[in-house]
Amino acid sequence: MNLFTDIHAVVLAALEQMQAEGALPEGLDFANVTVEPPRDPLHGDMATNAAMVLAKPAKAKPRDIAEKLVEKLIADDRITSAEVAGPGFINLRLAPGVWQGVVEAVLKGGTSFGRSSMGGGKKVNVEYVSANPTGPLHVGHTRGAVFGDALASLLDYAGYDVTREYYINDGGAQVDVLARSVYLRYLEAHGQEVAFEDGTYPGEYLIEVGQTLKDKVGEAYVDQPEDVWLAEVREFATAAMMDLIREDLRLLNVEMDVFYSEKSLYGTGRIEGAIQDLTDKGLIYRGTLEPPKGKLPEDWEPREQTLFKSTDYGDDVDRPIMKSDGAWTYFAPDIAYHYDKVQRGFDLLIDVFGADHGGYVKRMKAAVSALSGGRVPVDIKLCQLVKLFKNGEPFKMSKRAGTFIMLRDVVEQVGPDVTRFVMLTRKNDAPLDFDFDKVLEQSKENPVFYVQYAHARVSSVLRKAAEAGITVSDDVLISADQTKLDHEAELHLIKKIAEWPRLVEIAARTNEPHRIAFYLYELASDLHGLWNRGNDVPALRFIQDDDSATSQAKISLARATAVVIAAGLGILGVKPAEELR
Structure with missing residues (x-):
């Protein structure tokens, strides 16, 4: 049940009727006609821009279209009023019974209420984390892991066929550095004194690996x-690091469907095959690039290179794919990897990168567009940095990693649920401050607590009702008399619940799972608001003394709220709290 979709259909049907009557010309495009909550709730329950977006192509005044459309809309029993506002917007109010029916729909649907078929089963590959296998995951990887995992769950909820994928960067020079670092720990295990030089990794996490070797x-x-x-230690060390990374991901309850090795692209013809595809399309050539803009590096000199004509697909400059010594650049295996994704039949690719990959976006989009003939879009999401604070000061924890704070340090401090929720309280491309004091605080200022508290409050109501002899199974609550939910505060909460299916589709369409966290906070706020009003207005309390029927109706609203909160938390990968201590 999606009320906004239902009323949108009513508006479109009315517009088609106006066309049939000659009030609107044939051939109009209704794609930009929307039905959404008004900016000011005092104006109504929903608003449509139909008259505004159709006026120009219809060669008519917006208000003239709006006034005729209003006549059609008020004929629907669900719409109690339709008013033209401003230059031609239409504000709608729905009958209380329409809103009250949402509660029953939620309880019947359970956490599947709000699931969408929008994705139509399209195959989506979400690649995230993809950290170099040179050590445990750090706090920056944590944000990418949470964002990517929540996005994958959101897309699944919206009807897509999702594959979660980790690209193992095990084909570059950094893996040789890892092998040398492990070798030093191996010598150390044999009692030798060693020095970590030439960029080797000094982290204590390699001590055990050296001993195991x-x-x-x-x-x-x-x-x-x-x-x-070198070759054998590299293989051994990479496997050990991937075991460590998998363990880190499990701490966050992140499970990948595919771990794809960059190394598997080398010596197998896959890189050559992808480049040949671009060559056949006339997109690979020998040429000389212009010098970089700004201050010219001292060591820069013009030289002929093998280039990919990425400027044909919106990039700023063409990109080298082969070094002067005949070795591939780092971009070549990435082209091959995405070519493999295209060949696996994905309809959409999503890459979740760190903030330092901003310069990589255009070239990768160009490559995928060229490889797929424009058929497969790629959306690259950049996750900005995370700053840790405690007692108002920048917080540094484990030195075990050498130079960075590990994912497991954060999770051990606050737990996976808090970690995941907080990482989604900002849009991915905005910096995030992670304050250990704030995220454990029991107050409205802490969104994790505030949302969990709402769910726990409902669980408390259900327990107390059962203790009072009131039957509160979902079967009974579904059949409760929801017409008793007629107070404006109760209807306000129902209207927020009704936004959930629409919000899911918007978040999935924009690949923005943080919208789920924001919505849950607003829904929790409305639940708490209704609870607090019950302190002053006894008729709003969920449990009404000596009135089981009214209690069940009011509890059905509380239970519906908890169901939606649980569904949203499920997308975020957070377990709903039954009680808080």
Whole structure:
């Protein structure tokens, strides 16, 4: 049940009737006609822009169209009033019974209320985290992991066929650095003193890996040249780091469908195949790039390179795909990886990157557009940095990672539910301050607590009702007399609940799961507001003494609120609280 979709259909039917009567010309495009909540709730329950967007193509005045449309709309029993406002907007009010029916629909649908078929089963690949396998995940990866996972759940809820994917960057030089770092810990396990130089990783997390390597191979690699041990240690170290990363992801309750190895692209013809596809399309050539804008680097010199003609697809400059020594640039395997995604039949690709990948967006979009012939769009979401605070000061925790704060440090401090919710309280491209004091505070200023408290309050109502001998099973609450929910405060809460299916589709269409967190906070606020009004107005209390029927009606509203909160938290990957201590 989506009331906004239902009333939108009523508006479109009325417009088609106006066309049939000659009041509107044939051939109008209704795609931009909307029905949505008005900016000011005092103006009505819903508003439509139909007259405004159709006036120009219809060659008519907006108010003239609006006045004729109003006559059609008020003929529908669900609409009690339709008024023209301003230059031609139409404000609608719905009958109380329409809103009261939302409660029954929620209780019948459970946490599936609000699920959408908008996605139509289209295949979507959401790639996120994709950290270099050189150590445990840090706090920056945490935000990308939470955002990507919530986005994948949101798209699934909206009717898409979603694949969660992690791209293992195990084909570059950083994996050789990892192998050398593990080798130093291996020597250390044999009692040697070592120095971490030349960019090697000093993190304590490699001590155990070095010891495990010693247990596996004994002294076989001690004081041996790199060509003896590098390849095998690289393989061993990468596997160990991926085990560590998987463990970190499990702490956040993140489960990937696919782990895709960059290394699998090398020596298999996959990179060559992707580049050949672009070559066949006339998009690979030998050329010389213009010098970079701004201050010219001292070591810059013009040289002929193998280039991808990415400017044909909106990029600022063409991009090198091969180095002067014949080796591939880092961009080439990324092209091949996305080519593989296209060949796997995905209809939409979403990449979740860190803030430092901003310069990568245009070239990757260009590559995917070229490889798919424009068929497969790619949306690249950048997650800005996270700053940690405690007692009002920047907070630094574990030194075990060497130079960064680990994901597990954050989760161990506040738990996965708080971590996930807080990471979604800002849009992904906005910086996020993570204040350990604030996220554990029990106040309205803490959105995690405020939403969980609302769900826990409803659970408390259900327990108290049962103790009072009132039957509160969902079957009974569904059949409760919701016409008793006629107070403006109760209807206000129902109207917020009714927005849920619409909100899901908007969030999914824009790939913005933070909208779910924002909505849940607003819904919780409305529930708390109704609860508090019950302190002054006894008739608004959920449990009415000696009146089971009225109590069940009011409890059905509370229960419907909790159902929607649970559905939203489920998308965010957060467990709803039954009680708070």
